[in-house]
Amino acid sequence: MILDDMKYIAKDLASVPLELADRFARVPGIRAMVRHERCNGCTACVRKGFCRFGAIEMNDKKANVDVERCRGCGRCTHLCKRDAFTLEVRPPRVVTDTLRRIDDRITGLMK
Ligand code: SF4
Ligand code: SF4
Numbered sequence: 001m002i003l004d005d006m007k008y009i010a011k012d013l014a015s016v017p018l019e020l021a022d023r024f025a026r027v028p029g030i031r032a033m034v035r036h037e038r039c040n041g042c043t044a045c046v047r048k049g050f051c052r053f054g055a056i057e058m059n060d061k062k063a064n065v066d067v068e069r070c071r072g073c074g075r076c077t078h079l080c081k082r083d084a085f086t087l088e089v090r091p092p093r094v095v096t097d098t099l100r101r102i103d104d105r106i107t108g109l110m111k
Pocket of ligand 2: 031032050051052053054055056065069070071072073074075076077
């Protein structure tokens with residue numbers, strides 16, 4: 001049964017235009033950031049293309065991640081010899097908004 005579902009999903013995914021898949025494929029709520037105290041400015045991440053989405057750039061001799069481009073794939077975290085990249089987990093906005101609404105509701109009920 002699960003295998004049938006997987007086949008069905010895989011078939012649908014194959015019909016998603018590549019441009020659309022590329023635009024929206026990201027790990028929700030996860031993005032990379034640079035621990036600047038570890039980054040020595042060697043520029044290897046940019047020169048060697050650690051990021052396949054062009055999200056890493058150098059500013060003031062330190063690497064930085066463009067959060068709009070970062071897909072949260074984690075590739076950069078394995079490649080920097082200084083272990084400067086780390087992944088930051090942030091719940092997607094829809095989750096934080098829902099939690100806030102629930103909290104407001106409970107607070108209202110307790111008054
Ligand atoms: S993040 Fe790593 S690879 Fe990139 S410049 Fe800094 S030390 Fe070099
Ligand atoms: S986590 Fe992936 S998408 Fe984000 S900067 Fe690193 S390599 Fe690029």
